[in-house]
Amino acid sequence: MSRIVVVTSGKGGVGKTTTSAAFATGLAMRGYKTAVIDFDVGLRNLDLIMGCERRVVYDFVNVINNEASLNQALIRDKHVENLHILPASQTRDKDALTPEGVGRVMDDLHELGFDFIVCDSPAGIERGAHMAMYYADDAIVVTNPEVSSVRDSDRILGLLQSKTHRAERGESVREHLLITRYSPARVQAGEMLAMEDILEILAVPLIGVIPESQSVLQASNSGAPVILDKVSDAGQAYDDFVRRFLGETVPHRFLEVEKKGFFKKLFG
Amino acid sequence: MSGELVEIKGEMTLLSVLRLASANLETIQEKLQNKRDSLPQLFDNSPLLVDCSPLGEACLTLDMLGLREMLLTLGFIPVGIRNIAEECVEKAMQAGWSVLRAGRATGAPSRLGRSVEPEMVAIEPKVTASTATSVKVVDRPLRSGQQVYFPEGSLVILQHTSAGSEILAGGSVHVYGSLRGRVLAGIGGDTSARIFCQKLEAELVSIAGHYRLLDDMDTNLKGSPAMVWLDGEKLKITPMF
Numbered sequence: 001m002s003r004i005v006v007v008t009s010g011k012g013g014v015g016k017t018t019t020s021a022a023f024a025t026g027l028a029m030r031g032y033k034t035a036v037i038d039f040d041v042g043l044r045n046l047d048l049i050m051g052c053e054r055r056v057v058y059d060f061v062n063v064i065n066n067e068a069s070l071n072q073a074l075i076r077d078k079h080v081e082n083l084h085i086l087p088a089s090q091t092r093d094k095d096a097l098t099p100e101g102v103g104r105v106m107d108d109l110h111e112l113g114f115d116f117i118v119c120d121s122p123a124g125i126e127r128g129a130h131m132a133m134y135y136a137d138d139a140i141v142v143t144n145p146e147v148s149s150v151r152d153s154d155r156i157l158g159l160l161q162s163k164t165h166r167a168e169r170g171e172s173v174r175e176h177l178l179i180t181r182y183s184p185a186r187v188q189a190g191e192m193l194a195m196e197d198i199l200e201i202l203a204v205p206l207i208g209v210i211p212e213s214q215s216v217l218q219a220s221n222s223g224a225p226v227i228l229d230k231v232s233d234a235g236q237a238y239d240d241f242v243r244r245f246l247g248e249t250v251p252h253r254f255l256e257v258e259k260k261g262f263f264k265k266l267f268g
Numbered sequence: 269m270s271g272e273l274v275e276i277k278g279e280m281t282l283l284s285v286l287r288l289a290s291a292n293l294e295t296i297q298e299k300l301q302n303k304r305d306s307l308p309q310l311f312d313n314s315p316l317l318v319d320c321s322p323l324g325e326a327c328l329t330l331d332m333l334g335l336r337e338m339l340l341t342l343g344f345i346p347v348g349i350r351n352i353a354e355e356c357v358e359k360a361m362q363a364g365w366s367v368l369r370a371g372r373a374t375g376a377p378s379r380l381g382r383s384v385e386p387e388m389v390a391i392e393p394k395v396t397a398s399t400a401t402s403v404k405v406v407d408r409p410l411r412s413g414q415q416v417y418f419p420e421g422s423l424v425i426l427q428h429t430s431a432g433s434e435i436l437a438g439g440s441v442h443v444y445g446s447l448r449g450r451v452l453a454g455i456g457g458d459t460s461a462r463i464f465c466q467k468l469e470a471e472l473v474s475i476a477g478h479y480r481l482l483d484d485m486d487t488n489l490k491g492s493p494a495m496v497w498l499d500g501e502k503l504k505i506t507p508m509f
Contacts, residue, residue, distance in 0.1 A: 151412055151430075151431060151432060152412075154411050154412040154430045154431075154432070155411060155412040155413045155432070157409075157411050158410075158411030158412060158413050158414045159413075161408065161411070162414075200446075201430065201448075203409050203427065203428060203445075
């Protein structure tokens with residue numbers, strides 16, 4: 001059975017789409033046949049981050065409405081093999097998403113032999129977010145080290161326990177916490193919530209900490225998921241996160257303020 | 269103590285409120301009898317406040333004396349009437365009613381997310397303040413926006429509760445993790461109910477309707493194991509050990 005993973009957060013702008021793109025790319029790089037679906041109908045973004053905006057012909061809503069086949073709508077990624085993108089519609093709204101329609105797409109993706117289906121959730125707790133999480137087996141809850149983001153994630157965790165297909169059957173969705181935009185220097189200065197505080201409030205297993213990094217914005221603008229940037233700390237942290245998701249034990253990095261070494265001091 | 273033999277104090281007491289949506293005594297009697305027969309021990313000799321707000325204009329046709337007598341025959345003790353038209357006040361007083369000033373049509377429990385379905389005669393049953401013996405155990409964290417409502421007895425939360433969550437129990441509340449949300453114990457009026465927690469960070473604590481915001485409370489027990497209880501009229505927070 002395909003494993004369905006929702007990337008969600010409640011709050012907007014915390015890095016759901018960046019994470020979805022990096023995560024799906026990371027899974028595909030390891031040989032898993034992966035599909036990533038943009039559930040943000042009306043505010044299509046994933047295609048931009050993945051650099052395939054000029055290749056969108058049919059979209060998710062077309063497939064739900066039987067106006068196109070799944071194969072017609074799936075876009076093959078140009079960076080990595082085994083990766084396919086199902087873009088959102090820009091001209092419709094979230095009401096176009098129905099549990100039956102989404103369920104059918106999930107079944108069809110399973111039929112096509114996908115190992116992983118990554119659902120990029122829109123912000124909020126309304127229909128779009130609900131549909132994105134509904135069929136999930138796993139949830140990556142993306143949180144920024146900031147109080148409002150933590151509270152919204154808490155709310156989403158509550159919904160994952162009650163408003164999903166698994167919850168309705170008395171099972172539970174596996175929860176993973178991913179902290180993004182983490183800046184150890186600002187934590188040390190007391191301007192940001194520390195990782196320990198977030199874990200204390202949310203009490204969810206931590207799967208990764210992505211440091212605040214210039215490379216994320218650069219990657220977004222150039223349409224290449226940041227995980228492809230092997231040099232950047234954010235790219236490496238995303239890679240660690242994917243490995244942990246697949247069951248490897250990888251120590252957490254980028255949690256301390258970087259001490260400038262001799263060469264760094266010398267060459268900047 | 270002062271030497272006064274008689275003392276009059278303003279106090280909040282929990283009452284059953286009968287909301288009338290019809291002025292027809294026969295219909296009311298029939299519906300009310302059904303309600304009473306389904307829970308006789310709850311309503312026997314129980315004081316009742318009549319709320320006429322759903323009635324509107326029809327209030328003018330209401331037989332005040334008849335209503336009072338009918339309630340007495342059914343075993344209720346009518347204590348007052350509210351939300352009646354100005355023109356009816358005289359008539360109600362002559363019939364022996366005490367006319368109360370207009371209150372909120374729906375009681376506190378509705379504000380806390382419990383809505384009362386509109387029907388011909390709606391009655392919000394008073395939860396008995398006697399021993400509530402059953403216990404409900406919640407083994408998952410209570411997240412922001414989630415609510416546990418257990419009027420039948422005590423609640424035990426094995427994990428933490430988050431800011432923006434709400435616990436409502438007829439009896440006591442025990443939280444074995446951090447307590448961050450709102451917590452209301454003794455919602456049926458049980459003044460012996462208490463709140464126990466490992467780490468007190470609550471937004472609001474309440475016992476039997478006596479509530480306090482933790483921000484207002486003069487306590488140095490924030491973040492420590494603590495117990496909230498009612499000492500007469502005063503809500504107290506003390507260390508557990």
